[in-house]
Amino acid sequence: MAEKIDKIREEWKKNRIDFFVGSTPQPFSAKTMNSHQFNSKDYNGKNLLIFIYGKKSLERDHNLSYNMTDDLNRLFTEYKDQTGFIGILEGLEDDKTVYEKALKDAGNIQFEQIDNTKSPQRQEQIKYNIFCTPARILINSNGKVIHSSCGGATDQELIRKLDSIKTQQK
Numbered sequence: 001m002a003e004k005i006d007k008i009r010e011e012w013k014k015n016r017i018d019f020f021v022g023s024t025p026q027p028f029s030a031k032t033m034n035s036h037q038f039n040s041k042d043y044n045g046k047n048l049l050i051f052i053y054g055k056k057s058l059e060r061d062h063n064l065s066y067n068m069t070d071d072l073n074r075l076f077t078e079y080k081d082q083t084g085f086i087g088i089l090e091g092l093e094d095d096k097t098v099y100e101k102a103l104k105d106a107g108n109i110q111f112e113q114i115d116n117t118k119s120p121q122r123q124e125q126i127k128y129n130i131f132c133t134p135a136r137i138l139i140n141s142n143g144k145v146i147h148s149s150c151g152g153a154t155d156q157e158l159i160r161k162l163d164s165i166k167t168q169q170k
Helices: 004-015 070-081 096-107 155-166
Strands: 029-031 037-039 048-053 081-094 115-117 133-138 144-152
Touching: 029 096, 029 115, 048 070, 070 081, 070 155, 081 096, 133 155, 144 155
Parallel strands: 048 081, 081 115
Antiparallel strands: 029 037, 048 133, 133 144
16 A cells, blocks of 8 residues: 555656755746746746745735735846746636636736636646745756745745845846
Protein backbone atom coordinates (compact mmCIF):
# COMPACT_ATOMS: atom_id res chain seq x y z
CA MET A 1 0.00 0.00 0.00
CA ALA A 2 2.83 2.44 0.89
CA GLU A 3 4.50 1.75 -2.47
CA LYS A 4 1.27 2.53 -4.27
CA ILE A 5 0.90 5.83 -2.39
CA ASP A 6 4.52 6.73 -3.15
CA LYS A 7 3.95 5.97 -6.83
CA ILE A 8 0.80 8.15 -6.89
CA ARG A 9 2.68 10.96 -5.12
CA GLU A 10 5.58 10.79 -7.61
CA GLU A 11 3.19 10.81 -10.56
CA TRP A 12 1.36 13.80 -9.09
CA LYS A 13 4.64 15.69 -8.50
CA LYS A 14 5.88 14.89 -12.02
CA ASN A 15 2.88 16.66 -13.51
CA ARG A 16 3.20 19.81 -11.37
CA ILE A 17 5.40 22.87 -11.78
CA ASP A 18 7.64 23.23 -8.73
CA PHE A 19 7.40 26.76 -7.32
CA PHE A 20 9.13 26.00 -4.01
CA VAL A 21 12.18 28.08 -3.03
CA GLY A 22 15.39 26.67 -4.53
CA SER A 23 13.65 24.85 -7.38
CA THR A 24 14.07 25.51 -11.09
CA PRO A 25 10.51 25.36 -12.45
CA GLN A 26 9.91 23.62 -15.74
CA PRO A 27 8.79 25.96 -18.53
CA PHE A 28 5.05 26.51 -18.85
CA SER A 29 2.74 28.36 -21.18
CA ALA A 30 -0.92 29.32 -21.20
CA LYS A 31 -3.32 31.69 -22.90
CA THR A 32 -3.89 34.94 -21.00
CA MET A 33 -7.25 36.58 -20.42
CA ASN A 34 -6.33 39.02 -23.21
CA SER A 35 -5.87 36.07 -25.59
CA HIS A 36 -2.07 36.43 -25.67
CA GLN A 37 0.16 33.39 -25.30
CA PHE A 38 2.28 33.56 -22.13
CA ASN A 39 5.41 31.41 -22.16
CA SER A 40 7.77 31.34 -19.20
CA LYS A 41 10.62 30.56 -21.64
CA ASP A 42 10.34 34.19 -22.77
CA TYR A 43 11.77 35.10 -19.34
CA ASN A 44 14.93 32.99 -19.59
CA GLY A 45 17.71 35.28 -18.35
CA LYS A 46 15.13 37.64 -16.79
CA ASN A 47 13.32 37.87 -13.48
CA LEU A 48 9.67 36.82 -13.24
CA LEU A 49 7.16 37.51 -10.48
CA ILE A 50 4.12 35.21 -10.45
CA PHE A 51 0.99 35.97 -8.46
CA ILE A 52 -1.43 33.11 -7.84
CA TYR A 53 -4.75 34.16 -6.38
CA GLY A 54 -8.41 33.23 -6.06
CA LYS A 55 -11.40 35.42 -6.83
CA LYS A 56 -11.94 36.20 -3.12
CA SER A 57 -8.60 38.01 -3.11
CA LEU A 58 -9.95 40.46 -5.69
CA GLU A 59 -12.96 41.48 -3.65
CA ARG A 60 -12.54 44.95 -2.19
CA ASP A 61 -13.37 45.07 1.50
CA HIS A 62 -14.18 48.68 2.32
CA ASN A 63 -13.67 47.91 6.04
CA LEU A 64 -10.02 47.05 5.46
CA SER A 65 -7.20 49.31 4.36
CA TYR A 66 -5.56 46.53 2.29
CA ASN A 67 -6.55 45.93 -1.32
CA MET A 68 -4.75 43.23 -3.30
CA THR A 69 -5.35 44.81 -6.71
CA ASP A 70 -3.83 48.10 -5.54
CA ASP A 71 -0.89 46.21 -3.98
CA LEU A 72 -0.18 44.28 -7.21
CA ASN A 73 -0.47 47.40 -9.36
CA ARG A 74 1.90 49.28 -7.04
CA LEU A 75 4.48 46.47 -7.31
CA PHE A 76 4.08 46.37 -11.09
CA THR A 77 4.57 50.14 -11.40
CA GLU A 78 7.66 50.06 -9.16
CA TYR A 79 9.44 46.98 -10.59
CA LYS A 80 8.15 46.36 -14.15
CA ASP A 81 11.41 47.55 -15.73
CA GLN A 82 13.45 44.88 -13.90
CA THR A 83 10.97 42.03 -13.52
CA GLY A 84 8.31 40.36 -15.64
CA PHE A 85 4.87 39.91 -14.08
CA ILE A 86 2.11 37.36 -14.60
CA GLY A 87 -1.02 36.70 -12.57
CA ILE A 88 -2.78 33.35 -12.30
CA LEU A 89 -6.46 33.37 -11.26
CA GLU A 90 -7.36 29.97 -9.85
CA GLY A 91 -10.15 28.14 -8.12
CA LEU A 92 -13.26 26.13 -8.79
CA GLU A 93 -16.01 28.18 -10.36
CA ASP A 94 -19.22 26.74 -11.77
CA ASP A 95 -21.41 29.85 -11.39
CA LYS A 96 -21.08 31.74 -14.69
CA THR A 97 -22.06 35.12 -13.17
CA VAL A 98 -19.50 34.84 -10.34
CA TYR A 99 -16.89 33.60 -12.83
CA GLU A 100 -17.45 36.56 -15.17
CA LYS A 101 -17.25 39.02 -12.24
CA ALA A 102 -13.92 37.46 -11.19
CA LEU A 103 -12.56 37.89 -14.73
CA LYS A 104 -13.77 41.51 -14.80
CA ASP A 105 -12.15 42.19 -11.40
CA ALA A 106 -8.89 40.58 -12.59
CA GLY A 107 -8.96 42.99 -15.52
CA ASN A 108 -8.23 45.82 -13.04
CA ILE A 109 -4.72 44.40 -12.56
CA GLN A 110 -2.24 46.18 -14.86
CA PHE A 111 -0.35 43.11 -16.08
CA GLU A 112 -1.37 39.95 -17.95
CA GLN A 113 -3.48 37.34 -16.17
CA ILE A 114 -4.00 33.65 -16.85
CA ASP A 115 -7.43 32.18 -16.18
CA ASN A 116 -6.55 28.95 -14.39
CA THR A 117 -9.99 28.40 -12.88
CA LYS A 118 -11.72 25.10 -13.35
CA SER A 119 -15.32 24.01 -13.56
CA PRO A 120 -17.17 20.92 -14.74
CA GLN A 121 -16.71 22.32 -18.29
CA ARG A 122 -13.17 23.69 -17.97
CA GLN A 123 -9.85 22.24 -16.75
CA GLU A 124 -6.88 24.13 -15.31
CA GLN A 125 -4.30 25.27 -17.86
CA ILE A 126 -1.38 24.97 -15.42
CA LYS A 127 -0.75 22.58 -12.53
CA TYR A 128 1.71 23.52 -9.76
CA ASN A 129 2.60 22.71 -6.18
CA ILE A 130 1.34 25.86 -4.46
CA PHE A 131 -1.44 25.13 -1.98
CA CYS A 132 -2.32 28.60 -0.69
CA THR A 133 -3.57 31.84 -2.16
CA PRO A 134 -2.69 34.51 -2.68
CA ALA A 135 0.88 33.40 -3.39
CA ARG A 136 3.88 35.30 -4.74
CA ILE A 137 6.72 33.47 -6.49
CA LEU A 138 9.87 35.29 -7.62
CA ILE A 139 12.07 33.50 -10.14
CA ASN A 140 15.48 35.06 -10.73
CA SER A 141 17.29 35.49 -14.04
CA ASN A 142 19.00 32.10 -13.51
CA GLY A 143 15.59 30.38 -13.44
CA LYS A 144 15.61 29.61 -9.70
CA VAL A 145 12.76 30.36 -7.30
CA ILE A 146 14.23 32.80 -4.78
CA HIS A 147 10.98 33.72 -3.05
CA SER A 148 7.69 31.94 -2.44
CA SER A 149 5.18 33.28 0.06
CA CYS A 150 1.49 33.12 0.87
CA GLY A 151 -0.95 35.54 2.35
CA GLY A 152 -2.35 39.03 1.97
CA ALA A 153 -0.12 42.06 1.73
CA THR A 154 3.27 41.89 0.06
CA ASP A 155 5.87 40.89 2.62
CA GLN A 156 9.03 42.88 3.26
CA GLU A 157 11.28 39.99 2.21
CA LEU A 158 9.86 40.12 -1.33
CA ILE A 159 10.28 43.91 -1.43
CA ARG A 160 13.90 43.52 -0.28
CA LYS A 161 14.61 41.01 -3.08
CA LEU A 162 12.93 43.19 -5.71
CA ASP A 163 14.88 46.22 -4.50
CA SER A 164 18.08 44.19 -4.73
CA ILE A 165 17.28 43.24 -8.34
CA LYS A 166 16.46 46.86 -9.14
CA THR A 167 19.76 48.06 -7.63
CA GLN A 168 21.79 45.43 -9.52
CA GLN A 169 20.29 46.44 -12.86
CA LYS A 170 21.06 50.18 -12.54
